[in-house]
Amino acid sequence: MTTPEDQDNSPTLFEIIGGEARLRELVDRFYDLMDLEPRFADLRAMHPPSLDGSRDKLFWFLCGWSGGPNHFIERFGHPRLRARHLPFSIASKERDDWLRCMAQAMHELDMPQALQERLMTSFFQTADWMRNRHG
Numbered sequence: 760m761t762t763p764e765d766q767d768n769s770p771t772l773f774e775i776i777g778g779e780a781r782l783r784e785l786v787d788r789f790y791d792l793m794d795l796e797p798r799f800a801d802l803r804a805m806h807p808p809s810l811d812g813s814r815d816k817l818f819w820f821l822c823g824w825s826g827g828p829n830h831f832i833e834r835f836g837h838p839r840l841r842a843r844h845l846p847f848s849i850a851s852k853e854r855d856d857w858l859r860c861m862a863q864a865m866h867e868l869d870m871p872q873a874l875q876e877r878l879m880t881s882f883f884q885t886a887d888w889m890r891n892r893h894g
Contacts, residue, residue, distance in 0.1 A: 771826030775874060779822060786818040788864040796863075802856040805847050841889060850894035854886040 776782055790810045793803045806813050819830035820838055831838055847853075861882055865875045 772877075773822065773825040773827030776825060776870075776878075779827065781868075782821050782825070782827070783818055784868060785864055785870075786814055786821065788868055789817070789861055790814050792860050792863055792867075796860075799856060799860050802853065802860060805853070840885065841891075844889050845891055848892055849890050850892045851890065852894065854890055857886055858882060 773782070776785070790813065793799045793806070794810065816831065816835075819834065820840075823829040823831050824838075858879065862875070862879060865878065870878075
């Protein structure tokens with residue numbers, strides 16, 4: 760007979776990804792690509808001159824979102840992602856650029872294909888929800 764505790768032993772997405780070290784690697788590669796790849800220049804232009812704060816915020820957010828420590832909430836409260844992104848003009852192109860950059864980062868880090876697909880499905884849903892203009 761299984762108890763509720765037994766059913767809760769499946770690894771979190773945070774653990775499947777590889778914890779904080781692997782998430783930091785992913786976030787850093789994502790922002791490195793934004794700086795390096797000309798095709799992500801428009802996406803890069805939406806960010807401040809230094810990406811340090813953006814790197815930290817995405818890393819902190821993804822830790823909690825994936826089932827790890829709630830670093831973002833501890834610092835800033837509820838993520839309110841859509842509200843925090845309203846000052847930026849986000850249409851399908853910006854959504855797709857963000858997703859392409861993240862997909863390339865995951866691919867370059869040789870993340871397992873099933874994990875990449877799982878993350879991209881979730882990232883797409885969130886990125887699509889962030890759109891605040893047509894186009």
